[in-house]
Each structure stands twice: as C-alpha cells, then as structure tokens.
Amino acid sequence: MTEMKSLKTSECPSLSGRSTLTYQIGSNEKDEIQISILGNTGSGIFNKAPVPLKDIEAILNTDQPITSGTLSSLLEGKSSNTAGFLLAVLLHEGLLKISEDNTRHYEKVEKKEYEKIIKALLETAPEEKPVRKTAKMRKGGEK
Numbered sequence: 001m002t003e004m005k006s007l008k009t010s011e012c013p014s015l016s017g018r019s020t021l022t023y024q025i026g027s028n029e030k031d032e033i034q035i036s037i038l039g040n041t042g043s044g045i046f047n048k049a050p051v052p053l054k055d056i057e058a059i060l061n062t063d064q065p066i067t068s069g070t071l072s073s074l075l076e077g078k079s080s081n082t083a084g085f086l087l088a089v090l091l092h093e094g095l096l097k098i099s100e101d102n103t104r105h106y107e108k109v110e111k112k113e114y115e116k117i118i119k120a121l122l123e124t125a126p127e128e129k130p131v132r133k134t135a136k137m138r139k140g141g142e143k
Helices: 053-059 068-076 083-092 109-124
Strands: 003-011 021-027 031-042 097-099 106-108
Touching: 003 083, 003 109, 021 053, 021 083, 031 053, 031 083, 053 068, 068 083, 083 097, 083 106
Parallel strands: none
Antiparallel strands: 003 021, 021 031, 097 106
C-alpha cells in the first residue's frame, strides 16, 4: 500500500443531508489525487480505501449521467454507500454540480473550473511535518 500525503481533511453533508461525512483528499508519490471517506455520523457503513481521482474522472468524462450507480463500478465488492458518499464529496468540493435536467443526476463542472479546483488543492497542501522516529516502538505503534 502506498502512502498518501494529505492535501485536505474536511466534512460535508451526505447527499440525503441526514449525516455528516468526514473525508480526506490526498496525493500519492506521483501527485495523483485520491479521495478517502473517513467517517459518517449516520449509520451507513462505507469503505475507507482511497479512490484515485483519475478513476473517477474516467467515469465523469463519459456521456452517461453521473449517479452513485455509475461510480459504484469503481467500488465493486465494497459498501454501496461509498459511491454516494464520494458523490457528496465531489459536489461539496465543487467538482460536480446538480444536473439541471434531473436533480438525481450530477454533471462535471466546466473543464476550466475543474482544473482550477484541482490546481488549488495541489498548491495549498499543508506542509509536511517530519516524522520523528524512535529506536523502539511498543506494541500497537505507541512510544
């Protein structure tokens, strides 16, 4: 498993508005953006594994309507809630907007706006703090 550098950790409402999601946007060693759902104040379970934005973009760049069902192909064998939670994050971050034709569908924002948001994420990443290593670590990673 590759390490993910945190670019942003935040909260947003779920699509239903019945719970609050905690999520992290990060990048790997190749500066590829990934999104992870970290928490949900509701009872819906989800998968915490990072989802590469490039995989999400492959779906967003098609002509099909964007729904949690279209994103679920990225998450086969994982919680069905995760796709809807990812949609909520993308909407909250301004990468998607609600479709004017159908309020249950979403659309990618204009390419220029989308690229501006991604660029801002990469440029405003918090400074990395050096990890202090100790000679001995106790069981469970405690010092």
